[in-house]
Amino acid sequence: MNKEKEINLENLDKKHFLHPTSSIKQQQEDGPAIIFEEGKGIYLKDINGKEYIEGMSSLWNVAVGYGRKELAKAAKKQMKKLSFSSAFSTFSHESAILLAEKIARLAPGNLNTVFFTSGGSEANESAFKLVRHYWLLKGEPERKKIISRKKAYHGVAAGTTSATGIVEFHQMTNSLAPDFLHVDSDSVAALKKEIEKEGPKTIAAFIAEPVIGAGGMFIPDSDYLKGVRKVCDEYGILFIADEVITGFGRTGKMFAVEHWDVKPDLLVFAKGVTSGYFPLGGVIISEEIHDLLKEKSQGTLFHGFTYSGHPVGCSIALKNLEIIEREHLVANSSLMGSELLNGLKKMENQFHCIGEIRVIGLLAGFELYENAQTKTRFSEKVAPKIVAECAKLGLICRSVTYDDSDTIVLAPPLIITKEEIEKVINILKNAIEIVIEDKK
Known part of the structure; x- marks a missing residue:
């Protein structure tokens, strides 16, 4: 890479690109952390040719890996045939119809009708509006409150920010939406107490990620x-059920709620539906909800997005789901998740600092302590330092440091192999040795 070009890109980035969920100050001082240029399989390459294992599937979403020519061909074919068509006013097109049917077939229980969005925040926002509309049609307009969990992440739109149970997202603004409540993330009793305190007839819905993702990778107890x-x-x-992160094989099941044989009334999806090759999300609603909407609705449903059911996105999603099924990636997620767990357990035996390993499919997290046995934390968070060292060594992973957490999180593409899992573990070990120098 021409050094002059690299410097020019860094300067342009600082001046013109306001990055999402990033430190503005750090961007201005240091420029972009990495400028990526290409990806293949589970690997990314930066503009200088350095290769990285993408241990987070970017934002939990590149399920089938990078550089899949089939997905590019599906996009090209659809763009040449019908690049865009509105779904407003009951206009429709083949790829949206076929994708809605496909997702309904994959979904658990009687979830059978799909409302499409451009991503997860829009999908959760749509779920909130649909459940409130449902109660209006049922003649119970007082049912408008949404209960979510502390540590939960549901998006960054007005309603979804308010539903998110991570304080830092609330502090970014000064006007949260009303009628959003939060309860302890692992207590059924706390949920019941909140419902009774507020009055059951005021509650529209409870929303939960089956596995808390961005809040620190927490798997619920078996009966939660x-x-x-x-x-x-x-x-x-x-x-x-907010399955934006967990849907389409991430946890070793097509949808995470299947681990506990639970059937939600609405299921929200995004990310893995297209493996990040196109922005797409949606809400799947039960037959009961759809039947009531059909029976009671009058006139227009005044909710929708320009790109709801985008033809290109739907075509890519159909091909992406075909790949997931054809290559048995849900099963591979479960199998490689076991390999990842075994590797992390070996690390736990090697280092004093590793504890509370949490793995389900290819979602993994573990805590860092000065002494894991006594759960004594370091005087300052070390997970960000380890993540930075991993990047130097060629592995992208994530740290979570909300509240008392000092957590490393991993979510590699579903195509990862045993040999590649071993590479991930070896880089993690090397990074921990450099940062903490703590062997048993």
Whole structure:
């Protein structure tokens, strides 16, 4: 790479590109952390030719890996045939119809009708509006409150920011939306107590990620989601499963709720549906909800996005889901998740600092302590330093440091192999040795 070109790109980045979920100050002082140029399989390459294992599937979403020619061909074919068509006013097109049917077939329970969006934030926002509309049609307009969990992440639109249970996202603005409540992330009793305190007839829905992702990778106890379903049924409250991160094989099942045999009333998806090759998301609603909408709705449903059901995005999604099924990537997620767990357990035996390993499919996280046995934390967070060292060594991963967390998180592409898992573990070990110098 021409050094002059690299410097020019860095300067242009500083001046013109306001990065999402990034430190503005750090960007101005240091420029972009890495400028990526190409990707293939589980690897990314920067503009200087350095190669990285993308241990987070970028933003949990590049399920089938980079450089899939089939997906590029699907996009090209659809662009040449029908580049765009609105879905407003009941206009329709083949790829959206076929994708809605495909997702309905894959979804658990009687989730059978799909509303398309451009991504996860829009999808969760749509879920909130749809459940409130549902209660209006049922003649219960007082049911408008949404309960979510502390540590949960549901997006950054007005409603989804308010539903997110991570304080830092609330502090970014000064006007959160009303009627959003938060309860402890692992307590059915806390949910029931909040419902009774507020009044069941004021609650529209409870939303939960089956596995908390951005908040630190937390897997629920075996009876938690079943308990949630029971409480929602008891009080007549709708249950929304936010599977933006966990959907389409990430946890070793097509959808994470299948691990606990729980059937939500609405299921939100995005990310893995196109493996990041196109922005696409949506909400799947139950037959009961759809039946009521059909029976009670009058006139127009005044909700929708320009790119709802985008023909190119839907065509890419159909091909992406075909790849996931043909290459048995849901099963590979489960199998390689076991390999990842074994590798992390070996690390735990080697280092004093590793504890609370949490793995489900190809979602993994572990805590860092000065002494994991006594759960004594370091005087300052070390996860960001380890993540930075991993990047130097050729591995992209993530740190989570909200509240007391000092967490490393991994979510590699579903195509990863045993040999590549070993590379990930070896880089992690080397980074920990450099940062902490702590061997048992």
